[in-house]
Amino acid sequence: MSAQKRPLSPHLQIYSKQMTSVLSILHRITGVILAIGSLGLLGILVALSLGEQAFSATQACLASGLGRFALFAYSACLMYHFFNGIRHLFWDAGKGFAIPDVYRSGYAVIVLSVMSTLGIWWLALRGGAV
Structure with a gap:
C-alpha cells in the first residue's frame, strides 16, 4: 500500500462553519477572556486599596x-457568556435540543448579548460613568 498525503482526521478546512460550533467556540473564548479580565478587575481593586493616587492613575488608564x-x-x-x-x-x-430550538436560542443569545452590551x-455614557 502506498502512503497517501491526506489528513488523519477531518479538520476545519473540510467542514463549513455552523452556528452551533461557532457559538460553542465563542463560549470557550469568552470564558478565557473573562478569566484574564478578572485579573484586571483585581488590579482595579488593588489600586483602589492603595489610595487615591493609584486609583486615579488606574482611572486615567x-x-x-x-x-x-x-x-x-x-x-x-x-453578556455573551x-x-x-x-x-x-x-x-x-x-430542554431545547431540537435543531430549530438550538438555532432559535442561538440567535436569542446573540441578540440579547448585543442589546444588553449596547x-x-x-x-454608562449617558450618565457620565465612562
Whole structure:
C-alpha cells in the first residue's frame, strides 16, 4: 500500500462553519477572556486599596481609548457568556435540543448579548460613568 498525503482526521478546512460550533467556540473564548479580565478587575481593586493616587492613575488608564475598548470587550464577553450559560443550563435540564430550538436560542443569545452590551454602554455614557 502506498502512503497517501491526506489528513488523519477531518479538520476545519473540510467542514463549513455552523452556528452551533461557532457559538460553542465563542463560549470557550469568552470564558478565557473573562478569566484574564478578572485579573484586571483585581488590579482595579488593588489600586483602589492603595489610595487615591493609584486609583486615579488606574482611572486615567481605563479612560483612554484602549482602556475603554478593553472595558467594552470585557462587558460584551460577560453578556455573551452569561446568556449562553443560561442556554446551557436549559440544555442541562434536557430542554431545547431540537435543531430549530438550538438555532432559535442561538440567535436569542446573540441578540440579547448585543442589546444588553449596547444598553449598558448607553447608560454608562449617558450618565457620565465612562
